[in-house]
Amino acid sequence: xxxxxxxxxxxxxxxxxxxxxxxxxxxxxxxxxxxxxxxxxxxxxxxxxxxxxxxxxxxxxxxxxxxxxxxxxxxxxxxxxxxxxxxxxxxxxxxxxxxxxxxxxxxxxxxxxxxxxxxxxxxxxxxxxxxxxxxxxxxxxxxxxxxxxxxxxxxxxxxxxxxxxxxxxxxxxxxxxxxxxxxxxxxxxxxxxxxxxxxxxxxxxxxxxxxxxxxxxxxxxxxxxxxxxxxxxxxxxxxxxxxxxxxxxxxxxxxxxxxxxxxxxxxxxxxxxxxxxxxxxxxxxxxxxxxxxxxxxxxxxxxxxxxxxxxxxxxxxxxxxxxxxxxxxxxxxxxxxxxxxxxxxxxxxxxxxxxxxxxxxxxxxxxxxxxxxxxxxxxxxxxxxxxxxxxxxxxxxxxxxxxxxxxxxxxxxxxxxxxxxxxxxxxxxxxxxxxxxxxxxxxxxxxxxxxxxxxxxx
Numbered sequence: 001x002x003x004x005x006x007x008x009x010x011x012x013x014x015x016x017x018x019x020x021x022x023x024x025x026x027x028x029x030x031x032x033x034x035x036x037x038x039x040x041x042x043x044x045x046x047x048x049x050x051x052x053x054x055x056x057x058x059x060x061x062x063x064x065x066x067x068x069x070x071x072x073x074x075x076x077x078x079x080x081x082x083x084x085x086x087x088x089x090x091x092x093x094x095x096x097x098x099x100x101x102x103x104x105x106x107x108x109x110x111x112x113x114x115x116x117x118x119x120x121x122x123x124x125x126x127x128x129x130x131x132x133x134x135x136x137x138x139x140x141x142x143x144x145x146x147x148x149x150x151x152x153x154x155x156x157x158x159x160x161x162x163x164x165x166x167x168x169x170x171x172x173x174x175x176x177x178x179x180x181x182x183x184x185x186x187x188x189x190x191x192x193x194x195x196x197x198x199x200x201x202x203x204x205x206x207x208x209x210x211x212x213x214x215x216x217x218x219x220x221x222x223x224x225x226x227x228x229x230x231x232x233x234x235x236x237x238x239x240x241x242x243x244x245x246x247x248x249x250x251x252x253x254x255x256x257x258x259x260x261x262x263x264x265x266x267x268x269x270x271x272x273x274x275x276x277x278x279x280x281x282x283x284x285x286x287x288x289x290x291x292x293x294x295x296x297x298x299x300x301x302x303x304x305x306x307x308x309x310x311x312x313x314x315x316x317x318x319x320x321x322x323x324x325x326x327x328x329x330x331x332x333x334x335x336x337x338x339x340x341x342x343x344x345x346x347x348x349x350x351x352x353x354x355x356x357x358x359x360x361x362x363x364x365x366x367x368x369x370x371x372x373x374x375x376x377x378x379x380x381x382x383x384x385x386x387x388x389x390x391x392x393x394x395x396x397x398x399x400x401x402x403x404x405x406x407x408x409x410x411x412x413x414x415x416x417x418x419x420x421x422x423x424x425x426x427x428x429x430x431x432x433x434x435x436x437x438x439x440x441x442x443x444x445x446x447x448x449x450x451x452x453x454x455x456x457x458x
Contacts, residue, residue: 145354203238
């Protein structure tokens with residue numbers, strides 16, 4: 001019998017020179033530069049720089065975002081960058097980082113506004129550099145998906161509270177811009193809330209949507225489709241979306257009321273049309289119909305349509321009391337006037353991609369809020385948003401059209417970011433040499449070439 005143990009004895013020593021790990025993080029640094037995010041952060045956070053300070057606050061926040069994008073989950077993980085100054089430059093010490101977070105948290109309204117302004121400025125440039133690959137460049141609506149999520153707290157932190165899922169922690173509201181099935185998405189807002197906040201609080205939906213719209217380039221702010229689950233189906237939120245002059249499209253889940261259930265029972269069989277699957281093909285066992293003309297919608301915004309979906313639950317699914325004749329029913333409302341019902345319902349169902357974006361954000365620092373004060377964790381959420389945006393912009397600018405454009409953070413770290421390399425000096429240049437045997441080496445070098453070809457910000 002052959003053993004699977006290694007036959008070769010490997011001796012380990014810590015005396016290597018010129019070697020760097022996380023060499024793929026250079027993609028993130030280059031994205032910082034070409035989008036102008038580094039300069040925007042430095043300009044917006046200049047007021048928080050003490051006299052005779054060595055480290056720029058904008059550079060510190062950018063370094064924290066890069067460390068989260070590379071897999072960190074606390075302030076101390078910035079040491080991963082500090083240990084490699086040849087690659088990441090001069091990085092602040094842990095006490096300096098902590099003091100900066102404290103200074104920002106002391107004036108949260110102004111600090112959050114400064115970081116958000118820098119993000120908006122960089123996003124406008126990133127989308128301009130992407131050209132036809134940017135969201136909305138095809139004149140189609142840009143879906144903004146709103147959803148709340150639970151972040152567990154394992155210690156007593158400020159405003160951590162019992163949640164509706166009988167856990168303990170926070171209940172932030174998030175808004176993501178969906179880049180479509182063939183790409184990722186980017187967070188426009190991560191609004192931290194106490195754990196006992198509701199899922200259908202109209203004021204929070206309005207605040208989160210306003211923050212998200214402010215992040216979009218000005219010429220795209222009326223090219224928007226707001227999508228949410230039934231938590232957003234409230235009078236106040238729908239009235240705010242349809243306020244004269246706002247010009248926002250929406251597709252929002254709606255609760256099954258008694259009137260809706262009665263209307264479903266009176267629908268004739270020929271009112272139902274087949275629903276589509278994720279590929280736009282007819283799906284067996286699912287149908288859609290419109291209920292607008294059968295309901296009294298006078299108390300709701302003008303032009304609101306109510307569309308219902310009927311499907312047979314998958315084997316093993318537990319039926320609910322709202323299920324009729326063994327079928328499951330779900331409703332949503334929209335102000336879109338044109339299009340087939342099946343297309344509108346498929347468009348609404350694609351809101352589920354928001355769950356993927358939230359999972360990626362939790363893999364990039366949102367899973368655990370590491371600080372005690374609520375205002376400190378608000379700043380942390382902005383850094384998480386920066387990290388997620390760096391990844392999304394890097395994929396949009398450097399990896400578009402490749403399989404890596406759809407990689408989630410874990411796979412990006414495993415295949416692209418974590419690659420080791422050797423720094424070689426010669427001819428007044430510094431060269432990063434990646435192992436030729438690395439399976440994704442050509443993908444990494446091609447991504448670098450794309451970023452280097454982009455014009456520098458002025």
